[in-house]
Amino acid sequence: MSTDTGTETREQARIGDTPFRYGAELAEEIERRWQDRWEREGTFQAPNPGEPGSERAKVYLLDMFPYPSGSGLHVGHPLGFIGTDVLGRYLRMTGHNVLHAMGFDAFGLPAEQYAVQTGTHPRTTTEANVARYKAQLRRLGLAHDERRSVATTDVDFYRWTQWIFLKIYGSFYDAQQRRARPIEELEAEYAAGTRSSPDGRPWGELSEVERRALIDSFRLAYVTEAPVNWCPGLGTVLANEEVTADGRSERGNFPVFRRNLKQWMMRITVYADRLAADLDRLDWPDSVKAMQRNWIGRSEGARVRFDVVGAPVGIEVFTTRPDTLFGATYMVLAPEHPLVDQIVPGAWPLDTDPRWTGSDRSGRPAPDQTPAEAVAAYRATAARKSELDRQENKDKTGVFTGALAVNPVNGQAIPVFVADYVLMGYGTGAIMAVPGQDQRDWDFATAFGLPIIRTVAPPEGWEGEAFTGDGPAINSHNDEISLDGLGVIEAKRGITAWLAEKGAGESVVQYKLRDWLFSRQRYWGEPFPIVWDEHGPIPLPDGQLPVELPDIADYAPKTYAPDAADTEPEPPLSRAADWVNVKLDLGDGVRSYRRETNTMPQWAGSCWYYLRYLDPHDDKYFCAPEIEQYWMARDPSRPGDPGGVDLYVGGVEHAVLHLLYARFWHKVLYDLGEVSSEEPFRRLFNQGYIQAYAYTDARGSYVPAEEVVESPDGGFTWNDAPVSREYGKMGKSLRNVVTPDEMCERYGADTFRLYEMSTGPMEVSRPWSTRDVVGSQRFLQRVWRNLIDETTGASRVSDDDRVEPQTLRLLHRTIAGVHTDFLALHYNTAAAKLIELNNHLTKRGAAVPRSVAEPLVLMLAPLAPHIAEELWSRLGHDATLAYAQFPIADERWLVAETVEYPIQVNGKVRSRVTVPANADGDAVRVAALAEEKIAAVLDGRPPRKVIVVPGRLVNVVV
RNA sequence: GCCCCCGUAGACCAACCGGCAGAGUCAAUGGAUUCAAAAUCCAUACAGUGUGGGUUCGAAUCCCACCGGGGGCACCA
Known part of the structure; x- marks a missing residue:
């Protein structure tokens, strides 16, 4: 100063x-x-079970741990941390054993990008940032148990992330028992013949390679060639959750393309029902529950099988409206659908509408193409479209496959199209199209001249196109069944039963949730504990953990022009030849293997860090069972309690990603008996954000917010020049950052804490105001x-x-x-x-x-x-x-001796009267009516009604 | 387009199961202190609760419609 x-x-x-x-x-x-x-x-070291102090009632408080960025903390970041600290200190003073710790979600893109630019190893940057964060947080006087601090980048930590990955890899989901089980048990069932292989051959007749492939197809972590989000601009693939609604990468805002690539996946979809159902058992904000339900997207419907004329295969569709089956006038397969090649005939059927057979490069109909050529051309066009193109352009496109399918309810032959408005990732990747009851199908039918049959009568005077509401069924009968006159619900029930009887369909529950893409082409992430031989992936034994990141010269994945859709990912680790090629003895002698060169996504560490706080230095367990039970166990006094962290505080931005992934991992660990709690976070609380004003000058550039003054007319000026104000985030580029360090210097940490806590309840967002x-x-x-x-x-x-x-x-x-x-x-x-x-x-x-x-x-x-x-x-x-x-x-001092009652006349306060606190209703009434102003108003007439609210007021109705 | 949340003094926020619109903070105004200023202290004023209806003896609170702000989802069959 x-x-x-x-x-x-x-x-x-x-x-x-x-x-x-x-x-x-x-x-x-x-x-x-x-x-x-x-x-x-x-002072704030929380004892684990068996240690002195652990007999106190336990409380586990948790903050969403931060990513230690290079710019340090601003005053918005610690709002939640201070909030949990206040609660923790209060609970400690009311006899609780409070566990409160802070760690760091330290893998991630910025350190890697900085490394690419400067050559500094990401670990160096990360450790410096963590040290800075720790110093900033210490200054705020947060009562953390410093022994329990972990960073996801610590080798001691990610060793156990790898261990949990192996647990998940080593499991399959038993749909009957509705839980994950060790994969060895599946193998044993095959070997014993209690479970038969898909093609019916006995286990003994399968080759070693076939056995491995069969078992691998059940694992909860698996490698597959599937449509994934490929982002050439970042040089990596992304999870669905990391792609914005307009088809761009959440980080960097690059276009994302759907590509079939071989990637690691997590079979989160098998948990869809439990992830959705158990939300009811959580004390979470409704908004977050709603977002998760929405993301999981449970919908009830039916699977229906259509035969294909002249082809040995049938097409299965999922529909939520089986009641409209009589109105199905065509079918659509997603462009990536594997059946397409099998149903395409050599030539178009006679009298094929020229609009259906695709177009040449200039967009004109190309009647000379064979069906196979037309379909191939359309598929190529669809694959080149980015997600953004699909979003922006909702005009229906597609091409006839040349194949006809048979509607099971009436034997009608209907054309089968390929169109990109049907998504491979949902349902069966195929639909029956009912233009009368679905606007998308209506649009397509109109564009391609397909017939429209209404099967639900729209209300009188209906002028819309597709009618999706409830109404009596029409045009829906065959020789065996008639739905006509039934409402939607009864019609669904009727037709589903009929389909089941005919073996043409059954009712089914479908989820929007898709499997979690788990590999990234990055350097700064957890290496997979996996090596490859010529037949596929092989897990490393526990004894080989940790698999440490090798030092390499170039940390960057190969990136491309943002719109180069046809490029291939190339992970940085693939260039570390000495590390990739290893000779190991995995039980059948020393052999050569290649290491997996993808790394795990940033979400991996945050899926379980809250368990490591409990037992941070254990080198035998990721978290010892008795310790997990002490802090996380289900509370038998609360019916349906799933256990978990007592209070988890963080921003709402993790509503789907982190919170869904962590719940999934936790449930797997629960199924395998590794934890006693069924959910990671029993209670969730979303804190508000601290926002800030930013100011721009006439040229639109940001000026230092600290130096802006408010003029008497309500405007704002900087260096006497008018500036305009905007409200939002705090950030370096907006020149409105205020740091906790500054506040500690100018006022002290206690003042800063108190200020942040005084400006509103925890859940409310509010503006920062240094002046206040x-x-x-x-x-x-x-x-x-x-x-x-x-x-x-x-x-x-x-x-x-x-x-x-x-x-x-x-x-x-x-x-x-x-x-x-x-x-x-x-x-x-x-x-x-x-x-x-x-x-x-x-x-x-x-x-x-x-x-x-x-x-x-x-x-x-x-x-x-x-x-x-x-x-x-x-x-x-x-x-x-x-x-x-x-x-x-x-209690003695909580009751007053006298109470002052306001007296209302017709709901308006006219006077007041003071009576002893123990006066009963009648006494209050008498005192109120006797009060001189009231008596004057009444002027001798009896009131129509007198309402006495004990302790509150008297209302006289005249 | 669909779903969720929020609108109270100039600003941030209180107000329990419907019962006196105000606990607290900043700013404003007046005063004390001071040679003066800063800092500090004392005091004062300030809205009828986004708008319009409804229920009620009584509505910021409950219900309906609309307006404004924020967030989520969006070709999911």
């Missing part, structure tokens, strides 16, 4: 008068001292001044314990209120109540009695722990207050 000499002298003179005034300097000294002491004494922070500082200063002599630093508290009832009532009302507020995470109202109490003590004038001062300090401690510890010690206590008993309200 630079000030001229004159100011400094005066500053010193001031401090000379009151060296113990609570200001930034004193705050900083106090804060450092207590942070050191907490660390030295291990001083209010929190003034409050702490007033508390300090009430208890401490600013000249000597000695306690001013009086030991005379005769306290007037008015003060006692306020004290106990405050105690009672603060308990409720802390538990509800309404720290803003808790702070307001403490301010109110302190204001009362200030106005009261006389020295504050110890019996009021001490509870005040204890109640303040969760919010402003350093100043509270300091006051507590200056009041004569040697030990930390972290485990002191939080004040308990005395």
Whole structure:
């Protein structure tokens, strides 16, 4: 800080008068001292089961761990961390064993990109960033158990990420038992003949390679050639969840293409039903549950089989509207559908509509093409379209395959098309098209001149196209069944039963959720514990873990022009030849293998870090069972409780990705008996964001927000030039970043914490306002001044314990209120109540009695722990207050002696009357009616009605 | 287009099961302190709850419609 000499002298003179005034300097000294002491004494180390202190009721609080970015924390980041810290400190003072730790989600793109640019190893960057984050967080006085901190990039940590991967790889999903089981049990069932192979051949007749392929096809982690999101601009493939609604990469905003590529997948779809159903057992915000349900996308319908004329195969479709089957006038297969090649005939049927047979490069009909050529041309065009093209252009395109299918309800032959409005990834990748009841089919039918048959009668006066609502079925009968006149629900039931009887279909539940693409072509991620021989992947034994990342010269994956759809991913690890080619003895002698060169996605570590906090240094288990049980077990006193972390706090942006993946891993671990809890996070809380104003000048460039002043007319100027204001994120490029370090310097961490907690309840987003922070500082200063002599630093508290009832009532009302507020995470109202109490003590004038001062300090401690510890010690206590008993309200002082009742006449307050608190309803009524203004209004007439709300008010109706 | 959340003094926010619109903070205004300023302290004022209807003795709170803001989903058969 630079000030001229004159100011400094005066500053010193001031401090000379009151060296113990609570200001930034004193705050900083106090804060450092207590942070050191907490660390030295291990104050916040939470005992595990069996250790002293573990007999207290446990609470596991968790923050979504941060990615340690190069720019450090701004004031928005720690909002949730402070919130959980306040709750943790409160719970510790009410007798709980609180586990609260902080780790780092440290794999990720920025460190890798920085490495590509500068050649600095990502580990170097990452470790420096983690150290900086830790220093910033320490300064805030967060009561973390520092022994439990982990980073996903620690070899000791990712060794266990790899171990869990192997567990998942080594499992299959038993659909009957609805749980994952070890893959060896599947193998045993095949060997014993209790389960037969798909083609019926006995296990003994399969070759070793065939056996491996069969078993691999059941694994929960598997390699497959499937349509994936290929992003040439990033040089990597992405999960569905990482692609935005407009078909671009969430990171970098590059176009994404659907490509068939060989990639690792996680079979999350087999858990779709449990992931959806168990949401009901979670204490989560409705919005997040809704988003997950939406993403999982459960829908009930039927599978229906259509024969294909002249082909040995049939087409299966999924439909949610089997009741409209009589209106199916054509079918569509997704362009990638494997059956396409099998059904395409050598020539078009006679009289094929020329619009159906595809077009040449100039878009004109090309009647000379064979069906195979037309289909191939269309497939090629569809594959070249990016997701974005598909989104933007919803005009229906497609081509006739030349094949005809048979509608099972009426034997009608209907044309089969290939069109990209049908997606391979949903249902069976094929649909029956019912233009009368589906707008997409209507659009396609209109474009291609296909017939439209309504099978649900639209309401009188219907002028729309496809009718998707409820109504009586029409045109829906054959010799055996008639749906006509039935409503949609009954018609569905009727036709599904008929299809089942005929063997042409059955009812089925379908999910939108797709398997999780689990490999990335990146350097800075967990290597797979997998090697390859000529037949496929082979898991490494536990003893070979960890598989460490090799040092390489070039960290970048091969990237391409963003729209180069036909390119191939090339992972950086594939260039580390010495690492890739290994000779290992995996049980049948030393042989050569190639290592898997993809790495895991960033989500892997965050799928289980909360388990590692519990047992961070264990080298035998990822988390010892008795420790997991202690912190995570289901609570038998709560019916349906799935167990898990007691409170998980973070932003809503992880509603689907992280929270869905973590739930999936946890359920696998539960099925395999590795954890006792069924869900990772029993209660979830979304904190709001701290947002900020940013200002742009006339040219549209951002100016430093700190230097902008508000003019009297409500406008804003910077260097006297008008600027315009926008509201949103805090960021370097917006020039509006405020850091917690700055706030600690200017006001102290306690003031900063209190400010963040005072501006609103935890769940609300709000603007940052540096100008307002001083209010929190003034409050702490007033508390300090009430208890401490600013000249000597000695306690001013009086030991005379005769306290007037008015003060006692306020004290106990405050105690009672603060308990409720802390538990509800309404720290803003808790702070307001403490301010109110302190204001009362200030106005009261006389020295504050110890019996009021001490509870005040204890109640303040969760919010402003350093100043509270300091006051507590200056009041004569040697030990930390972290485990002191939080004040308990005395019921006697919660009841008032008299109550003032407002008296309403016809709902408007006209007067008030004070009566003894124990007065009954009749007494209150009598007192109210006798009150002179009311008596005057009534003027002798009897009121029509008198409503007495005990403790609240009286309403006189005339 | 569909779904979810939110609209209260100039700003951020309180108000429990429908019962006096105000706990707290900033800013504003007046005053004390000061040679002056900063800092500090004391005091004051400020909205009838986005709009329009409905239910009720009584609505910020419950219901309906609309307006505004934020978020999610969107060719998912």
